[in-house]
Amino acid sequence: MFSYTQLRKDYPEFIYHGYQIKEEKERICLEYDFEIPGLSSFHPTWEFPKKDEENRKYADDSTFRNLAFSLGMVELISYWKIACPPKVIVEAGALTAEQILWWKDLYFNGLGEFYYTNGISENQEDFMEIVSAGQEISADALSDRRLEGCLVPVGGGKDSAVTLSLLKGEKETNCCYIINPRGATLKTVERAGYGEAQMCCVKRTLDKNMLELNKQGYLNGHTPFSAIVAFSATIAAYMEGKKYIVLSNESSANESTVEGSTVNHQYSKSFRFEKAFHDYEAEYIGSGTYYFSMLRPLSEFQIAGYFAKCREFHDIFRSCNAGSKEDKWCGHCPKCLFVCLILSPFLSGEEIIRIFGRDMLNDPDMTEDFRKLTGMEKEKPFECVGSRDEVNAAISLTIDRMMGQEKDLKKLPGLFRYYVLNGLYRENDPASGRFFRYFDEENLLPERYLELVRRECTKGER
Ligand SMILES: CC(=O)N[C@H]1[C@@H](OP(=O)(O)OP(=O)(O)OC[C@H]2O[C@@H](n3ccc(=O)[nH]c3=O)[C@H](O)[C@@H]2O)O[C@H](CO)[C@@H](O)[C@@H]1O[C@H](C)C(=O)N[C@@H](C)C(=O)N[C@@H](CCC(=O)O)C(=O)O
Numbered sequence: 058m059f060s061y062t063q064l065r066k067d068y069p070e071f072i073y074h075g076y077q078i079k080e081e082k083e084r085i086c087l088e089y090d091f092e093i094p095g096l097s098s099f100h101p102t103w104e105f106p107k108k109d110e111e112n113r114k115y116a117d118d119s120t121f122r123n124l125a126f127s128l129g130m131v132e133l134i135s136y137w138k139i140a141c142p143p144k145v146i147v148e149a150g151a152l153t154a155e156q157i158l159w160w161k162d163l164y165f166n167g168l169g170e171f172y173y174t175n176g177i178s179e180n181q182e183d184f185m186e187i188v189s190a191g192q193e194i195s196a197d198a199l200s201d202r203r204l205e206g207c208l209v210p211v212g213g214g215k216d217s218a219v220t221l222s223l224l225k226g227e228k229e230t231n232c233c234y235i236i237n238p239r240g241a242t243l244k245t246v247e248r249a250g251y252g253e254a255q256m257c258c259v260k261r262t263l264d265k266n267m268l269e270l271n272k273q274g275y276l277n278g279h280t281p282f283s284a285i286v287a288f289s290a291t292i293a294a295y296m297e298g299k300k301y302i303v304l305s306n307e308s309s310a311n312e313s314t315v316e317g318s319t320v321n322h323q324y325s326k327s328f329r330f331e332k333a334f335h336d337y338e339a340e341y342i343g344s345g346t347y348y349f350s351m352l353r354p355l356s357e358f359q360i361a362g363y364f365a366k367c368r369e370f371h372d373i374f375r376s377c378n379a380g381s382k383e384d385k386w387c388g389h390c391p392k393c394l395f396v397c398l399i400l401s402p403f404l405s406g407e408e409i410i411r412i413f414g415r416d417m418l419n420d421p422d423m424t425e426d427f428r429k430l431t432g433m434e435k436e437k438p439f440e441c442v443g444s445r446d447e448v449n450a451a452i453s454l455t456i457d458r459m460m461g462q463e464k465d466l467k468k469l470p471g472l473f474r475y476y477v478l479n480g481l482y483r484e485n486d487p488a489s490g491r492f493f494r495y496f497d498e499e500n501l502l503p504e505r506y507l508e509l510v511r512r513e514c515t516k517g518e519r
Pocket residue numbers: 135136236237261263268271277278279280281282283284285322323324325326378379381440441
């Protein structure tokens with residue numbers, strides 16, 4: 058592995074040269090031009106379907122060009138992190154001093170896990186200087202853009218399935234958005250009752266040079282994928298004529314991964330990012346879209362409770378990132394264990410085993426992840442998992458049910474026996490009542506959806 062300090066000396070600059078918009082009748086291709094002088098150039102691409110009958114010329118639309126430029130600004134971080142050059146020169150467009158601060162904030166916080174896991178100590182002031190060296194995008198937006206309905210990004214896991222279910226009354230005007238479709242994303246959309254006409258599937262291609270440099274041991278690690286979802290979904294919503302971009306990020310995503318620090322694997326799923334993106338879009342892009350997360354008021358506990366009733370998705374949903382390429386639950390990772398634990402108060406033991414294809418709760422190899430998820434360790438797993446408190450509430454509730462009146466420890470699977478023997482079990486835990494009724498007021502839900510979420514998801518049993 059290369060040294061961070063040495064790489065920054067050897068490669069002092071990263072250049073965002075530009076982007077090309079290739080417009081065809083049925084699709085628009087974006088190609089970015091990045092370079093780390095002396096190391097490599099990179100040309101990642103995106104393909105968006107073009108469906109509107111009026112055959113608009115998006116390349117002539119300044120709002121679209123601004124969106125394309127901005128997607129490049131977020132895309133570049135995956136390439137920058139290879140050598141972390143201290144200076145980033147943006148030739149592709151112009152940025153104000155405030156915008157530069159905004160991008161530095163996203164990069165720095167979105168790379169919190171990258172710094173932590175690579176053992177790099179950095180600060181937000183010095184890690185990067187951004188130089189704006191491009192032309193302002195001239196203002197010639199298409200004037201008659203009328204936006205209505207929702208664009209729902211679908212990840213193939215339980216959260217976006219819950220959003221689709223909550224929005225079933227508005228099916229006619231909804232559109233599902235998928236980056237690089239795979240089994241679970243496509244099946245989720247189908248099960249929710251959407252046909253091809255109501256899907257927007259885009260193709261994102263990473264540059265091969267990055268993958269090659271990763272193999273050679275250049276710096277690699279987590280990047281804020283949900284920020285990619287945010288910017289690219291705004292392009293899709295604009296092209297599809299959709300007003301709302303409806304994410305499925307929950308309140309629990311705000312909790313840091315490393316206790317007592319700001320390192321959060323899910324930074325770009327947090328409310329801090331949601332609000333920052335929402336405001337940036339309104340201030341500097343102005344596409345007319347409205348970005349918010351439908352599940353922001355909720356905990357993962359409530360989402361799991363609601364999802365347990367959405368049986369149409371149980372055989373096809375896949376939350377596991379490790380198994381996502383093969384469309385399977387790997388059954389051995391912290392994300393699989395988390396989903397198993399959070400669903401366990403709401404489904405029977407047999408149903409849980411049927412979903413994951415194995416009995417994780419009786420697998421001693423899962424003990425370390427179990428300790429991390431329950432807060433027995435300071436660090437949560439670097440995965441999209443819920444808060445420590447809600448995991449504990451879910452476990453205690455399930456143990457109540459499994460042990461029954463007899464309080465028979467033998468009825469419990471291995472991990473739950475371990476939990477009781479470590480003194481963590483709380484009989485009839487009052488904390489679970491809190492999670493049934495939880496409602497995070499820090500959210501951007503339009504009025505019409507607030508009541509829907511409150512009604513459907515916060516009226517639990519305890
Ligand atoms: C790593 C990643 O973001 N993957 C998403 C990507 O998958 P893709 O097939 O295009 O690439 P990989 O095979 O995963 O990675 C190949 C190498 O390229 C690097 N890389 C990849 C993407 C990127 O944006 N930057 C990169 O530098 C990477 O380091 C490898 O060396 O797109 C898919 C959709 O098309 C996503 O589904 C992939 O997401 C993974 C399942 C995944 O695990 N993503 C994690 C970032 C993750 O934790 N995702 C969270 C979101 C958290 C957040 O936004 O902060 C989640 O989905 O729960």
